[in-house]
Amino acid sequence: MLFIARKALASVHSKASRLTAREVHCLSSILLSPPLVSLDFPENWTPHSDPPPPVSFESVQKTLVIDGKVIAEEIRTKIVNEVCKMKKAVGKVPGLAVVLVGQQRDSQTYVRNKIIACEETGIKSVLAELPEDCTEEQIIRVLTKFNEDTSIHGVLVQLPLPQHLDEVKILNMVRLEKDVDGFHPLHMGNLAMRGREPLFVSCTPKGCVELLIRSGVEIAGKNAVVIGRSNIVGLPMSLLLQRHDATVSTVHAFSKDPEHITREADIVVAAAGIPNLVRGSWLKPGAVVIDVGTCPVEDSSCEHGYRLVGDVCYEEALGVASAITPVPGGVGPMTIAMLLCNTLDAAKRISF
Incomplete structure (x- = not known):
């Protein structure tokens, strides 16, 4: 009898996974809340046509440039050693x-x-x-x-x-x-729940937190703002910062006064994919800025006809932020390093 009940329950779950948003809404018509998927509108950011003037402060903040290349290389050196050990062992x-x-x-x-x-x-x-x-x-x-x-x-x-x-x-x-x-819903769900450990954490958020830790930035108790809420970066980044005991706000294309919200943050992670979206006026003096954006901008003076810029106006952030990742050379190398780490961990689980 128990087997039959479980089989029926599994069938229901299987069917539910194929339901449309409208059908889900019909099933839960007791509630006024619409299906979550019906709220997933496109994130159409509108960059400033005329950038606001940079904010002047009484004293210029000395800004540490967080070198993702150097930190990623340190990690990759350790991965090489672990791969060699694994090859010798198994x-x-x-x-x-x-x-x-x-x-x-x-x-x-x-x-x-x-x-x-x-x-x-x-x-x-x-x-x-x-x-x-x-x-x-x-x-x-x-x-x-x-x-x-x-x-x-x-x-x-x-x-x-x-x-x-x-x-x-x-x-x-x-x-x-x-x-x-780390994109599977089960990994994301385990990341969201206290007391749970996902098999893999998404590589870019994992790399961002590693950059903060290795740069001596305290996360616990700090106000953090994540700009963007994509499944690849924004969402897992917010969840991961919460697991590290930060107080996290998410800014997205529908946020009212995103500049004001961002200016309250001790840690800003920009992952909207809009070049120079975050101006110097958005930042609290002394904030730590992690720029995930990698946007190609046409530039005839460059070898390939374009250059890469981030979501943060780098020149304006210098002298305001206490630390910032450059683009390129910041988060990018760390994302690849975390992918290698995750692959090594996957191999260890099976081989040892």
Whole structure:
């Protein structure tokens, strides 16, 4: 009888996972709250057409530039040693598989950097490249192959995917124990709940917190503002800062007076993807700024015709913030270092 009840419950959960937002609303019509997915409007930020004048302070703050390259290199050196130990102990090395769909320039650059990082640390890497017009079934076949390959310990799908593909469906095909990007709802849920430990924390937020800790920034008890609420960075960043006992506010495209909210923060993590969104006037003197944004801006004087800038107006933040990450050379190298760490951890769980 108990078996039948469990089977019926599993069937209900399976069916519920396929319900549309409208159907979910019908099931919970006792409440006035709409389905959460119906609230997921596009984050259309509107940058300032005319930047506000920088705020002048009585004294200029000395700003520490947090060098993500140097810190990431320290971590990668330790990963090399651990990979060597693993190879001697069990005759295996960690394996990472990357799925790249299409020819988007930014994605190709990110993937290339990940593959190079694997080679430099002794981690096996496999790259599956698929055309822009590929089907979901083609990607799922590739993911199934990697899921079943015992030499592959981590699998990631490079985002964003072309619009005709169901991103959620595809990401959910990656096995939990190989989801080194930490995007699965179970990993995110365990990150949100006190007393729970996710198998993997999303690489960029994990790297941001590591930068703060290694730079001597106290997180517990501090006011933190996260600008942006994407599933990849903003949301897990907010959850992770809470787990580190910060008081966290999230600023997004619908926030009223985001400048005022941000100016109250001791720690600002900018992850909106809008170049120079955060001006010097947004920052409290002495705030610590982690700039996740990596936005290409046309510049004919540069070799490739563009340069990378962050979400924070770097020149205005200097002299106001007590510490800041540059773009490039700040969060980016740490994201890759955390991916390598997650892949190593995945391999250790299976091999030892």
